[in-house]
Amino acid sequence: MKVGIYPGSFDPITNGHLDIIKRGAKVFDELIVGVLVNVDKKGLLEIEERVELIKKVTKDIPNVRVQSFTGLLVDCMKETKASVILKGLRAVSDFEYEFQMALMNNKLDPEVETVFMMTSAEYSYLSSSAVKQVAKFGGCIEGLVPDEVIPIVINKIKAK
Ligand code: PNS
Numbered sequence: 001m002k003v004g005i006y007p008g009s010f011d012p013i014t015n016g017h018l019d020i021i022k023r024g025a026k027v028f029d030e031l032i033v034g035v036l037v038n039v040d041k042k043g044l045l046e047i048e049e050r051v052e053l054i055k056k057v058t059k060d061i062p063n064v065r066v067q068s069f070t071g072l073l074v075d076c077m078k079e080t081k082a083s084v085i086l087k088g089l090r091a092v093s094d095f096e097y098e099f100q101m102a103l104m105n106n107k108l109d110p111e112v113e114t115v116f117m118m119t120s121a122e123y124s125y126l127s128s129s130a131v132k133q134v135a136k137f138g139g140c141i142e143g144l145v146p147d148e149v150i151p152i153v154i155n156k157i158k159a160k
C-alpha cells in the first residue's frame with residue numbers, strides 16, 4: 001500500500017491545495033494531509049480549525065486522512081507509514097525552496113521520496129498569504145478558498 005503525505009501550514013486551505021489533494025488521492029492508496037504545528041509562528045487559524053476545515057472539504061474523498069504534526073516531517077512519516085511526500089509546484093519561484101526541502105528530507109531519511117505535482121494553471125497565483133491579505137483589505141476571496149472557509153477567514157480577520 002502506497003501512502004503519501006501532503007504537508008503544509010494550510011492557514012487556510014485554498015482551492016489550489018484542494019486541487020492537489022484531489023489529484024494526489026488518485027495517485028496514492030492513501031493520502032495524509034499533514035498540518036504543521038509551527039511553534040514559532042502563530043497563524044490566523046488554530047491548528048484544530050485548519051484540520052477540521054480540511055476534513056470538511058475532503059469528506060467525500062475516502063482515501064484522504066487529515067492530521068496535525070509537530071517536529072520533523074520524516075518522523076511523522078515513520079509514524080504514519082507514509083513513504084512519499086507530495087508537494088505542489090506553482091512556478092519556478094517555488095522550485096529552489098522545494099528542492100532544498102526535498103534534499104533535506106531525503107538526507108534525514110533516504111527512504112523518503114518527494115514528488116511534485118504542477119498546480120493547475122487556474123490556481124497558479126494562489127497562496128494562503130495572498131488570500132489573507134485580500135480578505136484583510138476587504139477584497140473578495142470567493143473562488144480562492146472552498147466556500148466553507150470564507151466566513152471563517154473573514155470572521156477571524158475581523159476579530160483580530
Ligand atoms: O505550507 P508551508 O508552510 O510551505 O509548508 C512547509 C512544510 C510544513 C512542508 C515544512 O515547513 C515542513 O515540512 N516542516 C516540518 C519540519 C521539517 O521536517 N523540516 C525539515 C525539512 S526542511
